[in-house]
Amino acid sequence: MIDWPLVSVIIFLPLIGALIILFIKEDELTSINIKWAALLATLGTFILSLILWLQFDYSNPSYQYEEKFRWFDDFNFFYHVGVDGISLFMILLSTFLTPLCILASWNNIKKRVKEYMLSFLFLETVMIGMFASIDILLFYIFFEAVLIPMYLIIGIWGGNRRIYASFKFFLYTLLGSVLMLIAIIVMYRNSSSMSIEFLQGNYFSYNTQLFLWLAFFASFAVKIPMWPFHTWLPDAHVEAPTAGSVILAGVLLKMGGYGFIRFSLGMLPEATEFFIPLIMTLSIVAIVYTSLVALAQTDIKKLIAYSSVAHMGIVTIGIFLVNQQGLEGAMMQMISHGLVSAALFLCVGVIYDRMHTREIEFYGGLVQRMPLYATVFMIFMLGSVGLPGTSGFIGEFLVIVGAFKFSSYVVIGAAFGIILSAVYMLYLYKRIIFGTITNNKLAEILDINTREKIILIPLAISVILLGIFPNLFLDPMRLSLELIITNYEIANAK
C-alpha cells in the first residue's frame, strides 16, 4: 500500500492551488494563468484520486488509507480521514467533475476569474474532505463549509434572480444542517465518541434514535432534495452558472444520499425501520409529482433540475430498501446521475453560450447545424431515461429489483416515474434537436468546438462504460454496503 498521506494530499491539493492563485495578480493577460493553475491543480487531484481507485483493496469492507491524529485535546475529536467503498466513488465523482467545470467556464466567465477559480478550488477541497472524513465533526465542518463557495458562485456569476436563489439556497440548507449539529452533539454526549466507525456500532436508545433521525433527515432531505423540501433546487439550478449547476447536480446532491447511507442507515437502524414508510411515500410522490412538473417546464435547465429531484427519489427508495440490490442500485444511480445530469447541464451550457437563452421554444432543429452535439446530447438524454447500455439503466434496474422484495406498490410508483422520465426527456429532445430550423437566429449556430469535445466526450464514454461494465464500480463498494446492511439487520433483529 501507499505510505504517504494520499487522502490528505487529495483533499488539500486544490486548496494549495487556490493559495497559489491568490498570489497571482489578476488582469487581462494573467487571467489565462489563473485558469491554467486551477486546471492543473484539479487535474492533479483527479490523477491522484485514480491512484486511490487502483490501489483500493476490494476485499476490505472498512476504511482504507486511514489517517488519524488528535485535533482537539479535550474531546474525542480527531482529524480522521479515509476511504471505503461508499465514499470512493463520491470522491472520484468530485475530482472528475471539477476539472470539467473549470474547462466549461474557460471562456464564458469573464468577470472576476480569480475569485471564481478560488471558489471552485475551495469547493473541491471541502467536497472531497466531506466524503473522506471519518470524524463526524470534521464531516460537519466540511458539510457546512460547502455553502460558502456555492453561495458566492450562484450569487456573483449567476443569472437575473441570482440573489434570491443564492439566499434561498444558503438559508434552506443551513437550516437543515444546524439541526444536524445538535444531533451530532447529542450523539457525542451519548457515546463520547465522534468517530463514524465507532458510532456505527453504537446503540442509541429508541427514542433518542427517533429524534436524531429526524434531525439528520432535516439536513439530508434538504440536500438531496426530497419532495417537499426541494423548492430551493430549481431556483439554484436555473440561476447558477453552468459549472455551478454541474457541481450542484453532480456532487452536492449526492451529499444527501451519502449522509442517509452513513448516518441514518449506519447509526440509527431502528429509527430508520420506523421511518421507512414515510421515506417511501415521499419518494414516490417526488418521482411522480416532479416528473409531471418537469413535463410542463419551458426552461431547459429547470426541466433538468426537476428531473434531478425525480432521479433522487429513485435513490432514496433504493437506500431505504436496505437490501443489497437497493443500495447498490442507489449508489449506481447516484454516480450515474452525477455524470448524466452534469453532462446535461453542460450541454445546455453549450447552446446557452451561443444563444444566451434557455427557453425551449427558442430552439428547434439543432440537428441540422450541430450533428455532433445532437449525438452526445442523445447519449446523455438516453442515460437519463435509463436505456439499457447506459449508466442510468443499471441503477434504476437494481432499485426496482430490490423494491420487489419490499412492496410492489413502490415498484409501480418507481416504474411509473421512469416512464414519465422517458416522456419528458424524449419530448425535450424532440423539441430542441429534431425538426427543421424555424428560428432564423439559429441559422448560423456552430457545432461544438474542441474544448467542448474535451469536456463532453469523457463524460459520454463514462456513461456508456458504467452501463456496460457496472461491476467495475459495483465490486469495490459491495463489501462496504454489505457491512452496513448486516449491521442494520443485526440491530433490528434484537
Place this chain on the structure above:
Amino acid sequence: MLNNIYNIFFIPEIFLACSSFVCLLFGLFLKKNTFRQTSNLAVFVLLLTILLVYYDSESNFANYKSLFSHSSFINFFKILALLGSIASIIISKDYFLGIKLKNFEIPVLFLFSTLGMMLMIASNNLMSMYLAIELQSLSLYVTAAIKRDSISSAESGVKYFILGALSSGILLYGFSLIYGFTGSMNFDDISFYLSKYDNLNLGLIFGLVFVMVGLAFKVSAVPFHMWTPDVYEGAPNSITGFFAIVPKIAAVALIYRFCLVPFENFYLEWSQIILFLSIASMFLGAIAAIAQSNIKRLLAYSSIGHIGYILIALVAANDDGIKAASIYMFSYMIMNVAVFAILLSLKVKNEYLINISDLKGLSKSNPIVSLSISIIMLSMAGIPPFIGFFGKFYVFIAAIEQELYVLSVLGVLASVISAFYYLRIIKIMYFDESKSEGIINFQISFQSKIILSLSLFVIICFIFYPSLLINLSASLTI
C-alpha cells in the same frame, strides 16, 4: 513593611490606577501631539498590566479578600478585557485624528473604564461590584458624549447616562434587598448563609430579580437592550468600537460570577430569568438586525444576539458552560476587533462609512478588504471553518450536556435567521453592481494593520490548532 508596599504597587489594578493618573498628567503637560503620545503611553500601560495580571499571585489579594477575589476565570477575563482595550485604542487612533477629535482625555478615560472593568470582573462583594460598575460606566458616559459639538454624540451620551443611571438604581435596590435579607455584602458569606436554606424567601427573590435586571442592562440583553443601538449609532465610530469590544467582556464575566458564586444553589430561580433573556436576545438580535441600514446599528443588534448565545452557556451552568463562555467571548472580541479595525479605516467620499449600502462595489475596488469582511461576517454567523463556529459549537455542547434541547434548537434557529443579515453584507459587496467605483478609500495605519492581520489570522487559523485556547478555557475555575 517596605516589601509589602512594594508588592501592593504590583497589584495590577493599583498599578493601572496609578498609571492612569500618570497618563493624565502626561497628557496635561505635553505640548505637541498630546493625543497620539497619550494613546501610545496608554497602550504601553495596558501591556504592562497584562503582564502583571499574568504573573499575579493569590497572596497579593489576601488583604482584599472580602472585596475582590482571585481565580483563573477572573484572570482570563481581565486579560481579555485588557487585550480588547489595547486593540480598540490602537485601531481608533487614526480615526480620532481623522475627525479632529484630539482630546488626550479619551485614552485616559478608556484606561479608567478598563480599570473599572477589571474591578468588576474581580469583585467579590456587592459594594465593590457597584463601585466598579460605576467607575467603568461613568467613564463610558463621558466618552459617548466626547464629541461635544455633535448633537448625535451628545444625545447618545445623555441616553446612555439616563438609562445607565436608572439601571444602576435598580441594581442598588436589589443589592440593598439582598443585604437586608442575608446580612452580608460578601459573595462567599451570602453563599454560606444561603446554603442553610432550600428556598429563597420573597425578599431575596425580589433582590435577585432587581440585580438581574441591572446586569441584563449592562450586558444589553433583551428586553433591556434599548440603549444599545442608539448609543452605538450616536457615538463616534471608534467609541462604538470600544463599547462593542470591551465592556461586554466585563459585564458577561460579572453576570457569570454573580449567578454562579453567591446564588450557586438557587439555579432554578435565576436560570428562568437568564433563559428568557437568552431566547429573547437571540431572536430580537437576529430579526431586528435585518432591517438596519446603518452598519453600527446592525453591529449593535448583532452583539445583542451574541449575548443571547453566551447566556445559553450560563443557563447550562456547568464547567462546559464556563468553558463555552470563555471561548465565545474570545471569539466575539476577536471578530469585533477585526470588524471595527476595517470599519474605522473605510472612507466613502471622505466621510467614514456609515451606511451598509455604501459598501457596494468594494469587492472590485478593494478585493482583500471585502474578502476579510466576508470572512468576519461568515464567522459571526457561525459558519465553519471560522472561529465563530467553535464558539457556538461549545455553547451548544454545554447546553446539551444540561439537556437543554429546546433551548439549543431555538438557538440554532436564531442563528439561521441571523445568517441572513450577515450574508446581506456579503451580498452588497459582491453581488450588487455598482456604477460609481473607487469612491471607497481604505487607509489603514501600520499598527492597525498588525491588529487586523492578527485577528484575521486567529479567525481563519483557529481551526488548525484549537487546543491552545480550549485547554486554557477548560482549566478555568470561577
